[in-house]
Amino acid sequence: MREYEGSSRLVFDKMNYKDVASWNIMIMGYGMHGFGGEALDMFHGMCEAQLRPDEVTFVGVLSACSHVGLVSQGQEFLVQMQSQYGVVPTIEHYTCVIDMLGRAGQLEEAYELVSAMPIEANPVVWRSFLAACRLHGNATLAEVAAQQVYELEPEHCGSYVLMSNIYGAVGRYEEVSEVRYTMKQQNVKKAPGCSWIELSDGVHIFVTGDRTHPEDYLIYARLNSLTIRMCEHGY
Known part of the structure; x- marks a missing residue:
C-alpha cells in the first residue's frame, strides 16, 4: 500500500489546482488504509488552503479516526463539523462514530449515541453496533441491536448468524438453538x-x-x- 500511497501523493502534490473532491479522495484513501495521521494532516492542509470541508470530507475524517482508534478526536470532529463548518451530521457520520466507539470497546457510549442521535437508526447502524458487541462479547447489548435488525430487516441472515455466534461464545447454547429455529421458521437461509x-x-x-x-x-x-x-x- 505504501508504494501506491506514495504515488497518489506525488500526483496530488503536482496538481496545479486542487478542489474539495481532490482533497476528499486523499483523505478517504489514507483513512481506508489505516493512515489516520496522514488523513488528518490532509484535512488540516485542506483547511489551510481555504477550502471548506463538505459532508464527504467528514465521512473520510471520521472513518479515519475509527480505523486507527482516534476516539476523542473523532468525537470532537462530530461536534465541530456543524459548529465550525456548518455541516449537519448525517446517518453516515453517526455510523462512523458508532463504529469508532464500538471498535474501541466503548459499547455503552456507542449505544447512548444510537439512542440520542436526532436521526432514526437504520439497519446499517444497528448491524455495526451488533458487530462491535460480537467483537467484545457483550451479549446483553447485542440482543438489543439484534432485535432492532430483526424488526427492520427480518430476512437479513447475517444478523442471525452473528447473534448465534455471540451466544455460542458465551456458552448460551439454548439461545443458539432458538436463533437457528427462528431462522428456519422465518425461512432465513445463510448462503x-x-x-x-x-x-x-x-x-x-x-x-x-x-x-x-x-x-x-x-x-x-x-x-x-x-x-x-x-x-x-x-x-
Missing part, C-alpha cells in the same frame, strides 16, 4: 461459503459441503495429504 481458483482451463468453484466436482476424489486426497504434512511440521 454457503464459497471459494474459487482460476487455472489455465478456467475457474473452478468450490462450495461448502459440495462434492460434485468431477475430480472430487483426487482433490480431497491431495488436501488430506497436505493436511498430514502440515501436522507433521507442527501446524
Whole structure:
C-alpha cells in the first residue's frame, strides 16, 4: 500500500489546482488504509488552503479516526463539523462514530449515541453496533441491536448468524438453538461459503459441503495429504 500511497501523493502534490473532491479522495484513501495521521494532516492542509470541508470530507475524517482508534478526536470532529463548518451530521457520520466507539470497546457510549442521535437508526447502524458487541462479547447489548435488525430487516441472515455466534461464545447454547429455529421458521437461509481458483482451463468453484466436482476424489486426497504434512511440521 505504501508504494501506491506514495504515488497518489506525488500526483496530488503536482496538481496545479486542487478542489474539495481532490482533497476528499486523499483523505478517504489514507483513512481506508489505516493512515489516520496522514488523513488528518490532509484535512488540516485542506483547511489551510481555504477550502471548506463538505459532508464527504467528514465521512473520510471520521472513518479515519475509527480505523486507527482516534476516539476523542473523532468525537470532537462530530461536534465541530456543524459548529465550525456548518455541516449537519448525517446517518453516515453517526455510523462512523458508532463504529469508532464500538471498535474501541466503548459499547455503552456507542449505544447512548444510537439512542440520542436526532436521526432514526437504520439497519446499517444497528448491524455495526451488533458487530462491535460480537467483537467484545457483550451479549446483553447485542440482543438489543439484534432485535432492532430483526424488526427492520427480518430476512437479513447475517444478523442471525452473528447473534448465534455471540451466544455460542458465551456458552448460551439454548439461545443458539432458538436463533437457528427462528431462522428456519422465518425461512432465513445463510448462503454457503464459497471459494474459487482460476487455472489455465478456467475457474473452478468450490462450495461448502459440495462434492460434485468431477475430480472430487483426487482433490480431497491431495488436501488430506497436505493436511498430514502440515501436522507433521507442527501446524
